[in-house]
Amino acid sequence: MxxxxxxxxxxxxxxxxxxxxxxxxxxxxxxxxxxxxxxxxxxxxxxxxxxxxxxxxxxxxxxxxxxxxxxxxxxxxxxxxxxxxxxxxxxxxxxxxxxxxxxxxxxxxxxxxxxxxxxxxxxxxAVDRILTTPSHYAYLKIAEGCNRTCSYCAIPLITGRYQSRPIEELIEEAKILVKKGVKEFQLIAQDLTYYGLDRYKRLALPELVERLSDVPGVEWIRLHYGYPAQFPYELLRVMRERENVCKYMDIALQHISDPMLQLMRRRIKKEETYELIEQIRKEVPGIHLRTTVMTGHPGETEQDFVELVEFVKKVKFERLGAFIYSHEQGTYSHKHYIDDIPQEIKQERLDYIMRIQEGISDEISHNKIGQTYKTIVDREEEDFYIGRTEFDSPEVDPEVLIRKDKQLTFGDFYSVRITDAQPFELYGEILI
Incomplete structure (x- = not known):
């Protein structure tokens, strides 16, 4: 001791x-x-x-x-x-x-x-900290809490009402982190897209992202955990116009069938979801969308699941994760619904979705062969340097395995040409 x-x-x-x-x-x-x-x-x-x-x-x-x-x-x-x-x-x-x-x-x-x-x-x-991540990237938490009332979610029980942090405070924190060597910022909150409504009485995420992108030394800004209802469409202009705002959006959709969206209390309908995705991809060409879907929520029928499968096949999300419904104490679901889907059915449905997604991811990855991407190097392993493109968030997304033809520096950006691909990994070489 x-x-x-x-x-x-x-x-x-x-x-x-x-x-x-x-x-x-x-x-x-x-x-x-x-x-x-x-x-x-x-x-x-x-x-x-x-x-x-x-x-x-x-x-x-x-x-x-x-x-x-x-x-x-x-x-x-x-x-x-x-x-x-x-x-x-x-x-x-x-x-x-x-x-x-x-x-x-x-x-x-x-x-x-x-x-x-x-x-x-x-x-x-108060806005300083010791980084546990590699020194070139950091998470920037822009708010606490959540005002949504999704049926399955315990987060509001834990975190309470939404509390946006002041824009000026976040700018100050970003400047401090840049001085520490941070180049890449992952913006996080329980719900990014609600940002500002409580403090400024308006959707202020577009303004925050634009002002953060003006901070000298900020090379990449990536957005995590958006919510589809009340989406701040002005954000798309910022993503399109600012080179250091990654064409990447993590937006949890959970399901697509109208009966399930209603049971989940998601405040959005199937048609509106498709329209949102279409608008995002139209206004930000090349954007990579990450989402999560849930299987086994109380009341999910075979028809609901078929709609979810067709949704995944049709939209072809660049990044998709899935998880099984958990009957959490204190949630709306726990109080009002019966956990009526057997665990093995929940798991079978999840596994089926992920098998489909593996094929979609494989197709998307192989379409990148021959393309060149700005890539940041995170670390070194025995046979490769490991990097990420603007479409890849740390820990959760595919990585680029770069041949050790040259000595590379962690945290620096390089032009990497993709030479091969697997569903969840890319292989590349440095361009001179």
Whole structure:
């Protein structure tokens, strides 16, 4: 056990990661040594930043807490703190059932941890953080919370009402990150497209993206987690006109049949969804759309699923993920619907969708052979440098495996010609 050292473990999404990065900056300012997701736990204090979105994530968080609780009992660590979405959602139960944890904090009150350790929160560092990502890219969280009322989603129960961060504060944070070497920004929120309505009484995402694109040193801006209803169409002009705004949109659609969209409380209809996709692709030629779809929501019939399959086949999303409905306590679905689709049917439907998508992805990837793309290099492996184009977000999208013909620098951009392809990987060579 190393005195004055804190190990921080982050579970869940990139929004949690940003919280951990901010906490790390505050700990360092207070004289602690910090290690994030260490291979070996050896700090006297351990902080677990948990996920509480769906059952599997909750189980992962609980197992991690139990493992660390056992380490504390055996004297390997001195203190154990838990923060994040799981403790925000189940604070009372967790406090009673896991007494080995010194204290639970929610998603928003983690600053109290500093006071509990006899330290203080430094307001001057409020928009600063220690990056856990490679130094050339970072996640920029533009809001907290969600005002949508989708039937299946527990996020509003955890995060509360939507709270947009001020534009000026986000510009300041981007400038600080650029000074640290960040060139690529992944804009994240529970719902990007709602940004500004609470604070400015208007859809302000287009303005925010345009102003961020004006910050010197910002090479790429990529947008994650849009919502189809009330889409800010002015954003498409910004994407089309600004070279450093990636032609990429992550917009979760979940389903396409009108009965399912109504049961899911998505506030959009099938025809409107098709019109939205058509408009996006018309106004931003070459854009890559990422979406997620859900199988097994209560009430999903075979006909609903057939419509979903036809939707995936027809639209041919450049990026698509799928997940199985989870009957989450406290959600509208949990209160009003019966979880009536057998688990094996949910899984069969998901597997079928993903087999279709693999073929679509293979076709899209092979159409890129012979094309040249601006590519950022993330890391080096034994046989290849690993990079990404503007159409590829870290962790979730395909990568470009670049032949080691030349010495490349991590975080730099290169022109890469695609020489071969697989469904979820591209192969390329550097052009002089």
């Amino acid at each position: 190393k005195k004055n050292k804190i190990d921080i473990i982050t579970l869940g999404c990139s929004k949690n990661l940003v919280d951990s990065e901010q906490l790390m900056k505050q700990f360092i300012a207070n004289g602690y040594q910090i290690e994030h997701d260490p291979p070996i736990i050896d700090g006297e204090i351990v902080v677990v930043n948990t996920c509480g979105f769906i059952g599997d994530a909750q189980e992962e968080s609980i197992n991690m807490i139990l493992e660390l609780g056992a380490a504390k009992k055996s004297g390997k660590i001195a203190r154990l703190f838990v923060m994040g979405c799981l403790s925000e959602r189940f604070m009372k139960d967790l406090t009673q059932e896991l007494p080995e944890v010194d204290k639970f904090y929610g998603k928003f009150n983690w600053k109290e941890m500093l006071n509990d350790l006899g330290k203080s929160y430094n307001q001057d560092l």
